[in-house]
Amino acid sequence: MKRKARTILGSVVLMGVIVLSFSLSKAEEVKTFEVKAQNYNFIPARITVNKGDKVIIKAIAVDKVHGLGIKAFNVNKRLPKGEWVGIEFTADKEGKFTIRCTKFCGWKHFWMKGKLIIK
Numbered sequence: 001m002k003r004k005a006r007t008i009l010g011s012v013v014l015m016g017v018i019v020l021s022f023s024l025s026k027a028e029e030v031k032t033f034e035v036k037a038q039n040y041n042f043i044p045a046r047i048t049v050n051k052g053d054k055v056i057i058k059a060i061a062v063d064k065v066h067g068l069g070i071k072a073f074n075v076n077k078r079l080p081k082g083e084w085v086g087i088e089f090t091a092d093k094e095g096k097f098t099i100r101c102t103k104f105c106g107w108k109h110f111w112m113k114g115k116l117i118i119k
Contacts, residue, residue, distance in 0.1 A: 056086065
């Protein structure tokens with residue numbers, strides 16, 4: 001009887017270890033990017049992450065006030081000149097998404113775009 005109980009307990013522990021290791025391998029990764037907004041551009045202009053990743057963007061406007069918006073993830077942050085702003089979200093859907101300046105910044109404002117790619 002003791003032997004059977006140990007066998008069952010060992011099997012339960014082994015299953016727990018297998019499930020735990022599978023869960024950890026599927027855990028989200030944290031991807032951090034520094035983005036500069038200046039001269040009607042986002043630098044870098046393209047950010048690529050995997051579905052499920054937690055995305056952290058540290059953004060700064062270098063030359064004047066800008067904004068950073070990603071509509072699909074309900075992101076819309078004002079970027080005061082010279083001030084770092086933190087943006088966090090989970091990349092929970094695949095696709096290509098436009099990053100836009102959300103604060104009118106001059107005559108090329110409507111062309112100030114970047115791209116978020118989620119694989």
